[in-house]
Amino acid sequence: MAAATPLKPETLRTLPSDAVRQIQWRLADRYDLQMLVQSARSVARGPVARLVAAGGRNSHEWTPAKAELLEAFDNSGITAVFMEPGEGGFIAGPKNLALALVAFELAWVDGGAATASLAGCLALAPIHERGTPEQQSKYMQLAAPPQPGEDRKPWRGAFCLTEPIPYVGVDTGMLNGKVRIAEWTPDKEPILQVEKRGRFITNIGFANFVTAAVDSDDERIKGSCVIILEETDPGIFDRGTPTRKLVHQLSSTGDPIFSLRVPASRIVGGYDLQNGDIVPRYNHSEVIEAVFRRTRVTVGIMTAAKLLSAVEPVIRYQRGRFRGAETAKPGSVRYELGLQAREDALHRLVDVWASGEASASLGFAAARAFDELDPLERETEKLLAEQGISAGRVRLRFLKQISEKAEGLLALPANAKERVQLQSDPLLRFVMLDSQADVLCPATKLWNTGWGTQMMREAVSLMGGYGITEDCPGFLANKWMDAQLEATYEGPEAVQRRQLSITIANPLFLAQFRVWIKEMRAIAAERPGTGACTLATAMTMWRWTLERLQRATDADGGRLYQSVRQGVTFPLADALCWLLASRQQILDTLELEQRGVSDPALAEGLPGLVSFMTDLCHVQSARASGEVARICAELVFGYNRHPAWDEAGYRGCYQQDELDSLEGFIPGLGSYGLDVIGNDGSHPRKAGPCAKCNGADQFLTLQSKLATCLTGSRLAKDRAADAISKIMIPEALDYPA
Ligand SMILES: Cc1cc2nc3c(=O)[nH]c(=O)nc-3n(C[C@H](O)[C@H](O)[C@H](O)COP(=O)(O)OP(=O)(O)OC[C@H]3O[C@@H](n4cnc5c(N)ncnc54)[C@H](O)[C@@H]3O)c2cc1C
DSSP: OOOOOOOOOOOOSOOOOOHHHHHHOOTOOOOHHHHHHHHHHHHHHIIIHHHHHHGGGGGOOOOHHHHHHHHHHHHHHHHHSSSGGGGTTSSSSSHHHHHHHHHHHHHHHHHHHHHHHHHHHHHHHHHHOOHHHHHHHHHHHHHHHTTTTTTOOOOOOEEEEOSSSSSSSSTOOOOOOOOEEEEOOOOOEEEEEEEOOOOOOEETTTTTTEEEEOOOOEBBBSEEEEEEEEESEEEEOOOOOOOOOOSSSOOOEEEEEEEEEEEEBBTOOOOOEEETTEEEESOOOHHHHHHHHHHHHHHHHHHHHHHHHHHHHHHHHHTTTTTTTTTTEEEEEEHGGGGGSSSHHHHHHHHHHHHHHHEEEEEEHHHHHHHHHHHHHHHHHHHHHHOOOOOHHHHHHHHHHHHHHHHHHHHHHHTOOGHHHHHHHHHHHHHHEEEEHHHHHHHHHIIIHHHHHHHHHHHHHHTTTGGGGGTTTGGGHHHHHHHHHHHHHOOHHHHHHHHHHHHTHHHHHHHHHHHHHHHHHHHHHOOOGHHHHHHHHHHHHHHHEEEEEHHOOOOTSOOSSTTTTTHHHHHHHHHHHHHHHHHHHHHHHHHHHHHHTTTTTTGHHHHHHHHHHHHHHHHHHHHHHHHHHHHHHHHHTTTSOOOOOSSSHHHEEEEHHHHHHHHSSSSTTGOOOEEEEOOTOOOOOSSSSOOOTOHHHHHHHHHHHHHTTTTHHHHHHHHHHHHHHHOOOOOSSSOOO
């Protein structure tokens, strides 16, 4: 009897569908969000794509055609996502995931269009986060799109923080914008004079109001604030000249000048009168911190969308590359596979795809974290108010105590019954999630946009010369350039790294990180193909390195882990981002595997899809671990001074006669002696004896374990590449080139 042919393992059949994404990014139970995705997509792949294809990006001027996009946003529900139902919106409760999904859909086609939509939210965000109830009610309603039968145009907003050089940029404390009291009649609202110049302000071409950061120029106003300016306020509301941008041309950007008189009630969050002085309730830093904390996640999502959007056009290009040539007959490898017959072309695409998956997973996880955090934050504020705990140090001390309690509970064995409190106690839940969000937001912004830009270049390169032409399907070259803006605005990489260098050292975050390492080990036991084991080792290495650097000094005795040593703290922050993205990609793949089986729309192709996604996880975790190993090794060893041929250096070397006598007891030992000092004092011809690694044995053990953990990762890459060469894709892209 002939042996049965072994069953071929299932592989990926089509590109991931909406049903797949809904499970991975946890919106399978959110019908409202699924509908929102469809609306945003119809705008992105309809009017936005048509405008880009028609050359709308060739000018940085704000044109009527670009303005029409705003109406498309209004009509599709995109504008109203930010508002509560009572204010003209349709999604109740937190909206971070909703906004992330809109950004993802729009940026899939054009980053500028996504920015134009998000900048309106950014303008409203200070009011949403810290505004008085009156301010919130007024501006949300004005900015909401008109209801059917309502005859009004919605107000558009701009957020103005950045100022002309030499003032506000990365350093947001260098405010030149000023506010002073212009008129203050007893028993009347003070009238303020605001002077502010902006640089690179999005939406300024059409904004009806602006939320601007200003500092006091009057001894009767204490500190800085964010203030709302309206285009009809008395004075100058000059939109300035448009910025000659090379990116995001579908949004409006310019350098405005404001010199306006406004009532003091426009101070975001209001003010108190203390000893006859105006004291804003929130200074500008407090407001922008609350704002950027959320909005930066959406920016990171935009770059993730670009990477994933590149997959289909690249596959189509690679497959069709030689079709039509005399030597490429239908049925031949050249005809059927084109460039996909070449391993490198496929491997590079695997890398782009894996990075896109990891960055989308990280970004959506961050958005969901903020959705969970928002109500908890409110509940915490309420509980604190009930206990009479106000802002300031008392609050900080109280929350520190809660954090320490959470840390203690996390240190208990997983089955300890006290650990239930971590889920049931809102204060404990808040501090835990807050410490995670403090890391996830800057990590998303930093890694998705920074590494994403590098990988967009890779995607462009896969299209050859076509990639850098206007004709390239999927607008890949635009997306590459646009990604660099995403890495820059709302704070470039240095800002995110600076923030991370503080938040990653939070003991409560680190306690949770320890739990995550165990979780990865447990996953590795069940699903070794995800690369979870490699990742767990890399996570352990990262933690070891952080702890070491927090204690260690450099060769001159200087402390290593401190804010001025950006050469230490920044790379360590980068390394963590790789781990977080890879971890979340693995978690999303498990979610897909577990929940996908109960989805009839997915059941058939699920095994192949999951095995492909698992291979992508493995590829990504291998890459992430390699990055972590490289960065950590450099930091652990790089601050030691290399030994020289001096007294201290000689101490670690063998003397020739000593080695000769030992050879009698241990034959062959001589061949191990690298740095041998001759009897005449001579030494090998090199700058100094080889460096030893005192105290870093554990690191080296981890490093060698990590190297062996990479076992199988290239096989995973081969499988993923093979799957890509067989996947079915539509005949043409669903938006114009
Ligand atoms: C198209 C576009 C739209 C924009 N929209 C808006 C908007 O709507 N509202 C708004 O307020 N702003 C907006 N911006 C401004 C944007 O947020 C700033 O450009 C950005 O924050 C960087 O500031 P900067 O350009 O002054 O860079 P700089 O502050 O000059 O920084 C340049 C580089 O120096 C390095 N650097 C600076 N400081 C440090 C430090 N302390 N540590 C380490 N490295 C450092 C960093 O590598 C940084 O990338 C926009 C910008 C563009 C281009």
